[in-house]
Amino acid sequence: MAAEENLVVTAGKPWSRGAALRDPDEEHRASTPLELFFDLCFVVAVSQLTGRLEHAYATGHIGTGMQGFAMLLFAVWWAWMNFTWFASAHDSDDVPYRLLTLLQMAGVLILAAGVDAAFDGQTYRVVVAGYVVMRVALIVQWLRVAAHQPSVRTRARRYAIGVGVVQLLWIGAAIPDSITLFKALFLPLMLIEILVPIWAEQAEAPGLMWHAEHIAERYGLFALIILGESVLAATVAVNDATEGGVTAPVVTVAGGGLLVAFSCWWLYFDTLGGDGPDSQTRAFTWGYGHYVVFGALAAVGGGIATAAAAVAAHGPEHGIPDRTAALAVTVPLAVFLVAVGVISLRPKDPCGPERLVRWAIAAAALVLAGFVLPPAPATAVAGGVAALLVAVETVAAHRRYRAQTDTGRIRAAG
Structure with missing residues (x-):
């Protein structure tokens, strides 16, 4: 490949350098x-x-x-x-x-x-x-x-x-x-x-064109943007809800909503945050699948805001129906869990199917909670389920680390 096809950004260059062909293995590639x-x-x-x-x-x-x-x-x-x-x-x-x-x-x-x-x-x-x-x-x-x-x-x-x-x-x-x-x-x-x-992408090209770590970072940053918008929407709604005084349901929605947002951050970045696509097929499933992930994250924010408005009776004439407000929180969170679980599946990852089963069971429980609980308890359950998954996955990751470490010691001793 000609040197001029691998231009990297440097100072003191002409105003136009033409379109570049970046090195997919470039070290320390980060968002500009x-x-x-x-x-x-x-x-x-x-x-x-x-x-x-x-x-x-x-x-x-x-x-x-x-x-x-x-x-x-x-x-x-x-x-x-x-x-x-x-x-x-x-x-x-x-x-x-x-x-x-x-x-x-x-x-x-x-x-x-x-x-x-x-x-x-x-x-x-x-x-x-x-x-x-x-x-x-x-x-x-x-x-x-x-x-x-x-x-x-x-x-x-x-x-x-x-x-x-x-x-x-x-x-x-x-x-x-x-x-x-x-x-x-x-x-x-x-x-x-x-x-x-x-x-x-079916046209002839010199191998994979993208930088996997760069793509993973870009998607992670966009996920953070959406989570930030969700937190902002929930904050505004809770602020409006407390105009008539702080009540237990409002505090429950605020606390459960924050726990949901934090758990979504934890689960996403521990599962997909550093996992850039390493093949053409995975690039499409990974890249396109994030439409559902991002949509669910954005809808979670709208759902928390809806739950806050419902417990403060800030809906239309007769208030927001409890079931609508509860499902607005639990269903998007359930969709997020299933979508991240599916995208994280990889051929050489034996833990992926087990994780997907756990998260699918949690998603089903969330939907059920949305149907049977009022908005405040449903939001609290959503936060609790998400936090429980964080705990389960953290313990599982620690056990895998210990197992790998012990295996390495045995091999070294042998």
């Missing part, structure tokens, strides 16, 4: 300041989605609220994910790259501005406009790769063509400005979006 700044823009969109999901619970529009949440979260997550994987392989950090990243940041802010209109059933045009802006910027990035990196030209062209065609389809779906039509077309267009990387 630009990537961290890029992530901050997504805080706005995630916050909007979490708030609107909570509003849908409170007003009784659960079905439409969850549908809108899933659709808009896909747009946010997909644009973020595509940039993340692109940057892991082709971050040249020159002026054109930075300006194109700025354009993507502008796109997510436009998308966030259209969240309310989309949730209210008015129009998806603003959301589509922001989404297309982000995707057009990425198309230009891929065209730069095709122009400057002959070894991956076919792959880059496939990405540019595939993404471009789908954007035309999104625009076509938004032009009639029919909510019913757009929702009907959303799933087929989403599937086409998902298939584009699968098709593009």
Whole structure:
């Protein structure tokens, strides 16, 4: 591989160095300041989605609220994910790259501005406009790769063509400005979006293109962003709930919610935090599976906020139904556990299936608790179940460590 195809970011370079081909085995690869700044823009969109999901619970529009949440979260997550994987392989950090990243940041802010209109059933045009802006910027990035990196030209062209065609389809779906039509077309267009990387990665390329540790760190940072939004949403809701005085149910929801958030952090980073994808197949299952993980984490925050509002009777005219508020906490947490358990399965990991069984049993118990308990006890149970799993997995990890250490000593003595 030519030296110019392995450009690394250094000071004193020309304003344009062309698209880079980063070394997937580069040592000490970490998220750049630009990537961290890029992530901050997504805080706005995630916050909007979490708030609107909570509003849908409170007003009784659960079905439409969850549908809108899933659709808009896909747009946010997909644009973020595509940039993340692109940057892991082709971050040249020159002026054109930075300006194109700025354009993507502008796109997510436009998308966030259209969240309310989309949730209210008015129009998806603003959301589509922001989404297309982000995707057009990425198309230009891929065209730069095709122009400057002959070894991956076919792959880059496939990405540019595939993404471009789908954007035309999104625009076509938004032009009639029919909510019913757009929702009907959303799933087929989403599937086409998902298939584009699968098709593009079948092109000849010099081995795996991404940096596994870098990808794991990027996903972990996004998980932290969503957890932060969940804590913020819950804090605001608890603050509102205590306006009439601190009560035992409010304290229970606050304590259980914090325990849920902390346990989610612990379980995610001990299970997936350092586990970057090491094969093409795992890259797709690992990368795509996080849509469910991120969605569940965001919904957990909305659920805790809903539970806090319910115990303070801040719902609509007759308050939020207890079952709705309880399930808003327990179901997303259950989905999170199952999703992380499934993604963590690896062929050479004998502990994965056992862990998945434990977490699936816990998920079933959480759903049952949501059906039979009021919001405050259900939130407390959710925190307790999550904390119990943390304890079980921590003990199991310690026992594996001891077993490996003892085995190593026996071999050394032999």
